Amino acid sequence: MVYLAPSEYELYGLDATTPAAVVAAASSLIDAHCRRATLGVAQYEERIRITADRNTVRLSYIPLAIVAPAVTPIVSAQGRYTIPRRGDWPFDDLRLDAVLMFGLPGIWTAINPAAIDFFANTGELTLPLNIVGLWFSEVDIVYTAGMAVIADPVKFACAQIVRNAQATPALNVSVSKIDAMSMNYFSDSLLDQNVQSMLAPYVAQKVG
Numbered sequence: 057m058v059y060l061a062p063s064e065y066e067l068y069g070l071d072a073t074t075p076a077a078v079v080a081a082a083s084s085l086i087d088a089h090c091r092r093a094t095l096g097v098a099q100y101e102e103r104i105r106i107t108a109d110r111n112t113v114r115l116s117y118i119p120l121a122i123v124a125p126a127v128t129p130i131v132s133a134q135g136r137y138t139i140p141r142r143g144d145w146p147f148d149d150l151r152l153d154a155v156l157m158f159g160l161p162g163i164w165t166a167i168n169p170a171a172i173d174f175f176a177n178t179g180e181l182t183l184p185l186n187i188v189g190l191w192f193s194e195v196d197i198v199y200t201a202g203m204a205v206i207a208d209p210v211k212f213a214c215a216q217i218v219r220n221a222q223a224t225p226a227l228n229v230s231v232s233k234i235d236a237m238s239m240n241y242f243s244d245s246l247l248d249q250n251v252q253s254m255l256a257p258y259v260a261q262k263v264g
Contacts, residue, residue, distance in 0.1 A: 057094040059083045059206055059214040068215040082217035082246075086210065089247055091260040095210055097121045097202035099131065104195055106183075111191040115179035116260045117201040129176065129199050130169035135183070135192030137163075164196070209254040216254075220246045 060079050065072050070079075087094060104113045120129035173182040179201070185191055203210075224245060247255075 057083060057096045059086060059210050068211050070215050070218055074218060078218050078221060082214050085217060086214060086255060089255060090258045092117060095203055095258055097123060097200055097204055099200050101198045106193055111183045111185060113181050113195060115199060118179040119201060120174055120176040120179055121200045121202050121204060123200050128169050129174060130172050131198040133167040133169055133172060133195060133197050134164045135167050135195040136165060137193050213251045213254040216251050217246050220248060
């Protein structure tokens with residue numbers, strides 16, 4: 057995804073004659089830095105182990121996005137109990153018997169997406185309890201995340217990367233032929249501290 061249209065170049069401090077290839081390469085560099093295919097809305101799937109005694113998880117890609125006509129960013133969800141190591145099982149013998157009766161370890165059980173509470177900005181999900189009051193030890197979540205409208209910090213970051221590239225002599229030699237690979241070589245200088253600060257909220261974090 058290209059984060060600046062030609063009509064936006066001057067608005068974000070670039071010359072109107074800036075080669076589109078440079079802007080496209082800067083956009084690819086942003087995606088690589090943020091560890092995702094795009095900052096636009098896309099579908100992801102994550103399998104997450106849940107910390108003992110908790111029924112919350114945090115997804116890696118934010119902000120969570122609702123794609124109409126859906127009413128939740130969760131496309132599908134399933135959970136299962138795994139056989140714990142000695143000392144890890146948080147339930148007493150009675151509830152262990154219930155787990156074995158209602159959900160054998162290793163068997164995936166569908167979770168109603170509408171029953172999952174979510175906070176879009178942090179990607180935190182609160183999962184519903186099992187019918188007997190238990191929680192899963194592992195979940196698989198398919199969800200949508202990203203920005204339907206690219207935020208200004210991303211656009212400013214893209215413009216700054218382009219300016220940094222234009223100020224780098226080695227890149228100016230053949231500026232019209234720059235591609236993502238050649239810009240990645242200079243990523244330490246192109247993604248300066250200001251750029252990294254602007255992109256920080258959108259970097260994927262595997263927090264599990």
